[in-house]
Amino acid sequence: MSSKSLPKFKLRGLILVLAVFSVLITLGNSFYATYEVQRSLLINNTLEANRVYAAKLAEVTDVFLDMAQDRLAYSAEMLSDQMHSEAGLVAEVRRLQEPTNTFNSVVVVNDKARVLAVSPEALGLSGETLHSRQARLSIAARAPVITDPFISAAGNYLISLSHPIFAANGEYLGYIAGSIYLQQKNILNDILGKHYYQDGSYLYVVDRNKTLIYHPNPERIGQRIEHNPAIDEVIAGNEGAYRVTNSQGVAMLAGFAPVTNAGWGVVAQRPNTMTLAGLDGHIIKVFLKSLPLVLLTLLGIWLSALLISRPLWQLASGTRQIDNTPLNNAQINNRTTQDNISHINSWYFEAAQLKRAIIKSMGLLNDKISQLHSDSHTDAMTELLNRRAMTQVLDSYQQAHTPFSVITLDIDLFKRINDTYGHDVGDEVIKKLAQLMRLQARKEDQLCRSGGEEFMIFLPNTSQDTAVRVAERLRELIAATDIPTVGTITVSLGVGHWSGADSATSINDTLKLADQALYQAKQQGRNQTVAL
Numbered sequence: 160m161s162s163k164s165l166p167k168f169k170l171r172g173l174i175l176v177l178a179v180f181s182v183l184i185t186l187g188n189s190f191y192a193t194y195e196v197q198r199s200l201l202i203n204n205t206l207e208a209n210r211v212y213a214a215k216l217a218e219v220t221d222v223f224l225d226m227a228q229d230r231l232a233y234s235a236e237m238l239s240d241q242m243h244s245e246a247g248l249v250a251e252v253r254r255l256q257e258p259t260n261t262f263n264s265v266v267v268v269n270d271k272a273r274v275l276a277v278s279p280e281a282l283g284l285s286g287e288t289l290h291s292r293q294a295r296l297s298i299a300a301r302a303p304v305i306t307d308p309f310i311s312a313a314g315n316y317l318i319s320l321s322h323p324i325f326a327a328n329g330e331y332l333g334y335i336a337g338s339i340y341l342q343q344k345n346i347l348n349d350i351l352g353k354h355y356y357q358d359g360s361y362l363y364v365v366d367r368n369k370t371l372i373y374h375p376n377p378e379r380i381g382q383r384i385e386h387n388p389a390i391d392e393v394i395a396g397n398e399g400a401y402r403v404t405n406s407q408g409v410a411m412l413a414g415f416a417p418v419t420n421a422g423w424g425v426v427a428q429r430p431n432t433m434t435l436a437g438l439d440g441h442i443i444k445v446f447l448k449s450l451p452l453v454l455l456t457l458l459g460i461w462l463s464a465l466l467i468s469r470p471l472w473q474l475a476s477g478t479r480q481i482d483n484t485p486l487n488n489a490q491i492n493n494r495t496t497q498d499n500i501s502h503i504n505s506w507y508f509e510a511a512q513l514k515r516a517i518i519k520s521m522g523l524l525n526d527k528i529s530q531l532h533s534d535s536h537t538d539a540m541t542e543l544l545n546r547r548a549m550t551q552v553l554d555s556y557q558q559a560h561t562p563f564s565v566i567t568l569d570i571d572l573f574k575r576i577n578d579t580y581g582h583d584v585g586d587e588v589i590k591k592l593a594q595l596m597r598l599q600a601r602k603e604d605q606l607c608r609s610g611g612e613e614f615m616i617f618l619p620n621t622s623q624d625t626a627v628r629v630a631e632r633l634r635e636l637i638a639a640t641d642i643p644t645v646g647t648i649t650v651s652l653g654v655g656h657w658s659g660a661d662s663a664t665s666i667n668d669t670l671k672l673a674d675q676a677l678y679q680a681k682q683q684g685r686n687q688t689v690a691l
């Protein structure tokens with residue numbers, strides 16, 4: 160592809176595009192970095208807050224279970240000698256169940272799993288024999304037990320805390336159990352539920368079988384949760400935090416901690432989207448706050464691009480003038496361009512160097528053009544005007560209607576000089592003659608070598624008589640001048656006159672007339688001036 164067909168971008172545009180591109184990339188990058196840092200900070204903080212929160216709630220639950228067990232232990236102690244007093248048993252189960260909401264129900268069961276007393280009585284279990292696995296477990300354990308969730312004889316989904324009752328002699332008498340109904344209002348709801356957040360955070364509790372025993376949505380209680388690493392960890396007795404996806408497919412930030420007394424796990428979690436909801440708004444605020452500075456920066460870039468590109472642009476426009484300059488005016492225009500360029504404020508190093516180089520090369524170019532111009536208009540040997548220059552002189556007279564006289568001049572018997580002394584000496588004679596012509600001429604006269612040893616002198620605004628006097632003076636000067644090797648020479652001269660626009664003859668005819676006059680001077684014996 161040639162360089163002509165390539166698109167030409169302007170430096171200012173290039174600087175602008177580059178700078179704006181850099182600013183936008185930098186801005187985008189810093190916004191992205193800010194966003195990412197804030198995002199990971201928010202996520203980590205939330206994970207940590209949820210872990211701490213789950214640990215706190217697990218601890219509270221542990222304390223509650225301890226307290227509940229203590230109460231049952233106290234009652235078991237009280238009942239050790241009252242197992243046969245129905246009134247005493249009833250009073251104790253009521254005391255334990257009614258004034259507080261620690262337990263939804265309380266039962267005293269003998270070692271045969273028969274219910275001796277129950278509160279509330281409405282459960283209708285009094286006198287019944289319990290067949291549940293949990294009842295058998297409590298009897299077999301003869302120790303404090305916290306059961307897994309199960310459906311009771313009365314049809315409630317519950318967990319049961321039991322404490323064995325021993326007689327003073329150590330005989331096992333049965334147990335007292337308090338139950339917490341998982342799907343109804345209970346003490347766990349009170350402890351855990353009040354911490355339910357409005358911002359999408361919530362917590363739940365699983366038992367050691369990963370079954371939900373507390374959840375803000377009661378319908379979920381009793382469900383088993385699979386494929387949740389947080390639950391696997393917490394059931395294994397570990398505390399920590401995970402990014403998990405919940406059963407509804409929602410990404411969550413979960414903190415978890417075990418309830419060591421019961422082998423349960425508390426999980427506090429918050430949806431990712433809720434955690435990060437404020438972040439977009441925050442980044443937009445950061446963007447809006449930084450916008451004035453960004454615009455100021457862009458303005459600064461635009462001004463800088465303008466300042467940087469201006470000297471180069473001016474230099475380029477300056478040099479473009481050279482392209483558009485016709486060859487014959489090149490020298491004049493180059494000087495104007497050079498002048499214009501020298502006034503360009505090149506305020507930085509490269510532009511200043513470029514300006515210097517352009518001015519210098521234009522100077523050299525002008526000198527070269529002057530030299531060529533002078534060479535093409537000057538006769539090399541005599542440095543008088545050549546025929547081409549002579550034509551231009553005559554054209555200018557014609558155009559300006561300048562009257563002039565012309566003297567044609569020819570060295571007499573020059574061939575003989577050449578033949579006698581050689582061409583080199585002949586050349587010297589020609590040069591000497593040119594020198595003498597220059598001596599005689601006025602500033603406005605134009606001296607021209609029109610042929611080998613023929614010359615012409617144009618005298619503007621000069622009458623024929625004056626021209627004849629000038630010719631005579633020149634002839635006499637030449638004849639009186641001693642030329643080395645040759646001695647003296649003579650010349651013959653013809654004079655013609657063109658009187659301007661109203662002249663009867665043309666310039667060409669005038670030149671022919673002057674030639675004829677010269678011819679006549681030769682004919683008449685040479686060394687003389689003839690005017691026609």
Ligand SMILES: Nc1nc2c(ncn2[C@@H]2O[C@H](COP(=O)(O)OP(=O)(O)OP(=O)(O)O)[C@@H](O)[C@H]2O)c(=O)[nH]1
Nearest residue numbers: 569570571572573574575577582583585586611612
């Ligand atoms: N040395 C030298 N001789 C030149 C130059 N140009 C022309 N001549 C010679 O000038 C001579 C002119 O001779 P002619 O035209 O015969 O005239 P002439 O001998 O001057 O005689 P008239 O003009 O009749 O007086 C020729 O011999 C040319 O060779 C030049 O540049 N240098």
